[in-house]
Amino acid sequence: MDRRHFFQYGGLAAGAALVARVPRAEAEEAMARTSDLAGRPPARSPVAAPGGQPAVLTPNGSTLAWRTVDGVKVGHLIAEPVEHEFAPGLRAECWGYNGSTPGPTIEAIEGDRLRIYVTNRLPEPTSVHWHGIVLPNGMDGVSGLNQPPIREGETFVYEFTARYPGTYMYHPHFDEMTQIALGMTGMLIVHPRRPRGPRVDRDFVLMTHEFRLDVGARRPDPNEMKDFNVLTFNSKAFPGTAPLVVGRGERVRIRLGNLSPMDHHPIHLHGLAFKVTATDGGYVPETAQVPDTTVLVPVGSTRVIEFVPEEAGDWAMHCHMTHHVMTQMGHGLSPMVGAKTKTLDQRMSRVMPEYMTMGTTGMGNMAEMGMPIPPNSLPMRGAPGPFSYIDMGGMFTVLKVRDDPDATDPGSWYAHPPGTVAALADPARMRADGVTPPTGPAGVAPGHNHAGHSSHE
């Protein structure tokens, strides 16, 4: 380990020292469950696989710790209820693995023999299916078909060889509807023994998911079929999502998974184009890699994208379904844009002086009005940004491209060079460019008297 790596992972060593002070059995249990990075993954991944391949980073998450016994990698997943925070101010009792939703990312190398114990601490049976992995039929985890269910309190053991490199997932295959809806998902990464394609500098894992959590409810509703109101990356809704900090000119890989109950997610990145290099079915040949800026990640699939950002900045990364960048209170409202409510407002003010009709000019400003909201709920969306309120929520995060990514505080905003930010137009410049904004009411352009276009007066 060189000096640079020593300092980078000093935080890890300190964490290990803390663990050593708790009783040995407890410490072993903690280590077996998850390599906890105290919620703060290292800025740069340690090398995890041959050929200098970096370890995967799970923003807002962790990686499963292995214990090697006679050449076999031994891990332990504990299926259990977890107290989860989707974003500051929004908590729920979910189900997950090893204290989190999604469960810890499982990371292996092609050819590894894996032995994974699964302890069930749920109030009903469960099982684990290793989605996309080619393995003996009896290890596939479909309860009833491939194995008996893991009953409450029991520990089962799965053992298989990670035969093919790729980006896979794991999830229950007993009462999937309930267990996945409550958060039981995880990613399973198998690095190739020989790197495929250009070496990447950073390698991220993002599981997309969706929950129905009614305002004031303690648990997500597993019976919801359509109207999900908490949309997440790694079970976090913006502004709870940790930004992805990368270097300008670096090669970046993001492994997207989708175990949402019902929705596919078109994931869009701003400021760059990427290529889909792999799915949970294998690698995409280079000649078939189509450049794109949005990748549809269907339910029950993974999509791996790679790119080299050339512009520094804070770039939005989000699901492009507009209702998937909303949270909770944006749902179920009547359409109000353009409604004439003056008379209604006057009448209402007689009985409710504080009454105000909202949404008649759009909903962008409603996010930051600071209205009182019920306990354990989020406003529709949003968080303060460097210029003004960011009226996005749900499945939204920020790709922070920097020249010095390892020295960058993930919470910091990009410092734009002077003259590179859209701003109020200068009247002299507008005159010189021959730009004259229309005056008068919007929607009735002067000089455009189309036949049949009746006046709205």
Ligand SMILES: [Cu+2]
């Ligand atoms: Cu979506």
